[in-house]
Amino acid sequence: MCDDLTLRRAQRGDPAAFEQLITPLEGGLWRLCCHYLPNRQDAQDALQETMLKIWRALPDFRGQSALTTWAYRLCVNCCLDLLRRQRSRVQTQSADEMREQGFDPVDLSPLPEETVEQSETRAQLRACLDQLNLEQRTALILCAVEGRSYEETAAITGVGLGTVKSRVARARGKLAEMMKHGEQNAVSRVQTSERRAKL
Amino acid sequence: MNCERYRALLSCVLDGEGSAEDREALRQHEAVCPDCARLRAEWESLQNGLDSLCAAVPPLPEECHQRWVSRVEEEAEAMNEKKERKPFQRAQWTRALSIAAALVFVVGGTLLTRDSLLQTAKSPQLTASRVSDVPVETESWDDGAAAGGGYVGYALQSSMSRSAPNAAAAPMADMAEAEEAGAQESKIIRTASLTLATQEYDTALESLRALCREMQGYESWSSESTSSATGLRSINLTLRIPSASLDAFLQGTAAAGRVTYRSETMDDVTDSYYDTRARLETQQALMARLQSLVTDAANLSDLLELESKIADTQYQIDRLTSSLATTDKRVNYATVDLTLREESPANQLTSDIPWPKRLQSALQAGVSAFISFLQDASVFLVAALPFLALVTLIVLIIRKKKR
Numbered sequence: 001m002c003d004d005l006t007l008r009r010a011q012r013g014d015p016a017a018f019e020q021l022i023t024p025l026e027g028g029l030w031r032l033c034c035h036y037l038p039n040r041q042d043a044q045d046a047l048q049e050t051m052l053k054i055w056r057a058l059p060d061f062r063g064q065s066a067l068t069t070w071a072y073r074l075c076v077n078c079c080l081d082l083l084r085r086q087r088s089r090v091q092t093q094s095a096d097e098m099r100e101q102g103f104d105p106v107d108l109s110p111l112p113e114e115t116v117e118q119s120e121t122r123a124q125l126r127a128c129l130d131q132l133n134l135e136q137r138t139a140l141i142l143c144a145v146e147g148r149s150y151e152e153t154a155a156i157t158g159v160g161l162g163t164v165k166s167r168v169a170r171a172r173g174k175l176a177e178m179m180k181h182g183e184q185n186a187v188s189r190v191q192t193s194e195r196r197a198k199l
Numbered sequence: 200m201n202c203e204r205y206r207a208l209l210s211c212v213l214d215g216e217g218s219a220e221d222r223e224a225l226r227q228h229e230a231v232c233p234d235c236a237r238l239r240a241e242w243e244s245l246q247n248g249l250d251s252l253c254a255a256v257p258p259l260p261e262e263c264h265q266r267w268v269s270r271v272e273e274e275a276e277a278m279n280e281k282k283e284r285k286p287f288q289r290a291q292w293t294r295a296l297s298i299a300a301a302l303v304f305v306v307g308g309t310l311l312t313r314d315s316l317l318q319t320a321k322s323p324q325l326t327a328s329r330v331s332d333v334p335v336e337t338e339s340w341d342d343g344a345a346a347g348g349g350y351v352g353y354a355l356q357s358s359m360s361r362s363a364p365n366a367a368a369a370p371m372a373d374m375a376e377a378e379e380a381g382a383q384e385s386k387i388i389r390t391a392s393l394t395l396a397t398q399e400y401d402t403a404l405e406s407l408r409a410l411c412r413e414m415q416g417y418e419s420w421s422s423e424s425t426s427s428a429t430g431l432r433s434i435n436l437t438l439r440i441p442s443a444s445l446d447a448f449l450q451g452t453a454a455a456g457r458v459t460y461r462s463e464t465m466d467d468v469t470d471s472y473y474d475t476r477a478r479l480e481t482q483q484a485l486m487a488r489l490q491s492l493v494t495d496a497a498n499l500s501d502l503l504e505l506e507s508k509i510a511d512t513q514y515q516i517d518r519l520t521s522s523l524a525t526t527d528k529r530v531n532y533a534t535v536d537l538t539l540r541e542e543s544p545a546n547q548l549t550s551d552i553p554w555p556k557r558l559q560s561a562l563q564a565g566v567s568a569f570i571s572f573l574q575d576a577s578v579f580l581v582a583a584l585p586f587l588a589l590v591t592l593i594v595l596i597i598r599k600k601k602r
């Protein structure tokens with residue numbers, strides 16, 4: 001009842017109600033942005049754009065899906081748009097060049113409870129994840145990384161349940177293959193760029 | 200279970216979507232397929248790595264939260280300012296549209312009522328002239344009706360009310376003058392045109408004919424027709440009424456129906472009449488002289504020449520006598536061109552219809568027009584359906600894209 005009231009107030013243009021309504025989703029949306037965008041600044045921009053899109057589109061929200069699902073859909077679209085715009089820049093520039101232009105990669109240093117090996121695996125995984133196509137990547141991030149149900153993922157991405165299952169399984173298989181065989185070069189590239197960044 | 204199916208099911212189970220039966224099926228397949236058993240170990244390790252990705256995401260910087268919150272507040276403020284301006288503009292639009300709608304309603308309603316219901320604001324003559332008449336009955340002419348002569352006096356009904364008594368008195372004055380001057384009587388040919396409208400067509404026609412007979416007049420020509428569109432009748436009559444009784448006759452016609460048009464002309468032919476009479480007297484004197492010469496004729500050739508002159512003179516005498524007789528007849532009998540039109544009750548003057556009846560007919564006409572409008576609107580909507588569908592599709596696509 002309270003949520004409904006907050007939602008109605010936010011829909012009528014009350015920024016305080018909007019903040020109250022969206023702040024619980026902020027963490028999940030932020031993680032999603034970080035999974036998609038390696039640059040922290042880009043992730044922040046994506047989050048801000050997502051929040052503004054939600055704010056602008058909220059008066060038209062009719063509750064046909066859960067607010068979380070709807071917000072995640074907008075966030076995924078924002079991230080994909082940003083990613084498509086930046087993909088060419090990322091591909092044609094070296095890590096150093098990007099760093100000179102303000103590239104601030106997400107910190108890949110070991111977590112407190114993590115070993116260096118685990119940290120390297122995570123870096124390798126991250127690099128392999130970026131090699132997946134956007135559809136498989138989205139399905140894998142939402143289901144396997146963020147723990148969203150298949151049904152919810154289907155609603156967010158606007159595809160059928162079977163498609164989601166198939167995309168996740170294929171993405172997982174591809175990722176496992178990449179991790180197992182030919183991605184040593186990718187890992188070494190990431191580690192080199194990391195070391196350079198730290199220096 | 201084959202290996203392909205195993206992978207799909209394993210993916211589901213790792214994502215927490217599999218059931219106990221699925222897990223059991225996986226175990227059974229792993230027991231017989233070492234490759235799939237290794238795959239499971241790899242994928243579980245991969246899943247641990249994916250879980251660590253989630254844990255490795257740094258917390259959201261506080262300034263990032265503040266940034267979007269302040270942007271939202273700015274937009275909310277701008278939106279409020281826009282909203283404050285909007286009601287004023289909306290109110291202005293609403294007022295202008297209300298006035299326009301009221302004008303359209305009043306003007307449109309008036310025109311609708313005028314065109315479709317009453318039809319009385321228009322000139323009755325104009326209304327009558329719209330009817331396409333088809334002659335259905337006989338027409339007949341009397342033998343001495345057509346004769347020339349320039350009109351010297353013409354007056355419509357509006358001026359007739361002032362001029363008619365004077366006009367009637369004028370011949371009297373002229374006659375007195377003529378008597379004083381040399382016993383000359385004024386010769387005035389009077390012609391009247393009259394249009395009557397009535398719902399009691401047969402009764403009115405009968406009473407007009409009776410009035411004509413009462414005035415010692417006669418009917419010289421008639422033509423009756425029935426409108427193919429409305430079924431209403433009308434008759435054109437040419438009546439010859441003794442000039443002395445013309446005013447009484449015209450007054451009497453008012454009882455037969457509603458006078459919608461009336462005019463009267465007076466042609467003063469006094470001068471030409473007495474000229475003709477003088478020429479006649481000259482010819483008669485010439486005839487007397489020629490006849491006296493015949494008795495004194497010396498030879499046959501003189502006699503033949505005189506006879507020829509007498510024949511010419513007799514011809515002139517006959518022609519002038521006939522002309523005088525015709526003029527006398529037209530002077531003594533005025534010509535009345537009368538048109539009697541049958542009218543439907545709807546053609547009555549508004550003031551003649553009782554107010555409740557007007558209300559009732561107005562309501563009926565309004566309902567009829569409304570139904571007609573709805574029918575037209577539905578036809579229009581059906582015709583516009585493909586375009587509406589296209590526009591709806593475009594709007595839906597745009598809205599979906601926006602979302």
